[in-house]
Amino acid sequence: MLxxxxxxxxxxxxxxxxxxxxxxxxxxxxxxxHLLQHVLPKQRETIFIDFNKIILPDSTLVKAAIEQLEETQKTSLIYHSWRSYFWGIAFSQIHGWQYDNEAFLVAALLHDIGLIDQHKTSKCQCFTLNSAMQAEQLCKYHHYPENKINLVTNAICMHMNGFTDLSQPKEVIMLQKGTSCDVIGSELHLIDKQFQKQCLENYPREKFNTSFKAYIQEEIKRHPHSRTAFLNKLGLSTLIQLSPFKE
Incomplete structure (x- = not known):
């Protein structure tokens, strides 16, 4: 599957x-x-989601994933990873989905880590494969079950497809929706305003739009036949520019 x-x-x-x-x-x-929603926004009733009641898994694996993410020292990317997690959690509560919180958090934390250390897996032609391979290595080191490793690696690789495949496991869908929401603001209007405010206060944008567009350009230069390069031709950078998040 693509x-x-x-x-x-x-x-x-x-x-x-x-x-x-x-x-x-x-x-x-x-x-x-998405473009129609931007041009013709509609007022919709939202479901209240208590940001403070979201419980983070406190496992050794999660702590290791947090440490690996923070080692990048890229604040905008670190906060993006956390926001993607919380947006994904919000969508899961809106739709009433059941999911593996630990697997989803690990995938969210490490989904973009391959943008930073491309030299680690030089044969990759897509940063998501780089990210997934690093996540898999970490999960195996901590003896994570194989079926859950598959959830993590597939969620990471498929988050860059540019569309949501509802036939996939919920963790995959949540990362697709969470990252898309944070990058271009897709379906942000479905999320309660107070939840949005708290998420952005805890994990500010830190000029994410600018830095992420730079990461995209670097990825395109390295991997001109990747999904990132193709999606950018379809207008990814423009969608970022039109995002309700101005930075």
Whole structure:
């Protein structure tokens, strides 16, 4: 399946023409809907979600993932990873989803770590594969169950597909929605304003839009046939510019 960990390993993250056409087809409708929401915003009733009652898993693996993320010393990326987690949790509560909190948090914390240390896995043609391989290594070191490692690696690899596949496990969907919300503001209007305020106060943007667009350009130079490069041709940088988050 396009974007899965198996696909990324087999293709090294490099897309074929057929896969590009498939991705174009799958992203057209959600992108159009997102742009219409930006131009014609609608007032919708939101569900109250208590930010302070979200319980973070306190496992050794989670602590190790936090440490690995913080070692990047990239504040904007660190806070983005945390916000993506909380946006994902918000969507899970809105939709009433059951999920593995530990697996989702590990995936959220490490989903972009491959943007920083590209030299660690030089054969990768996509930063998500780099991220997933580092996450897998950490999970195996801490003897994490194989089925949960698969959740983590697939969530990381598939978050860059540009569309939400509702047939996937909830952890995959939550990371797709959480990262998309933080990068381009998709479905932000569904999340309670107080929850938004608390999330942004705890994990401020720190000029994330500017830094993330720079990461995108670096990724495109390294991997011109990756999903990131293709999605940018479809207008990713423009969508970031139009985001309700101004920085």
């Amino acid at each position: 974007g899965s960990y198996h696909w990324a390993q087999e293709k090294r993250g490099q897309m074929t023409l057929k896969e590009k056409l498939y991705l174009l087809q799958k992203t057209f409708i959600p992108t159009t809907q």
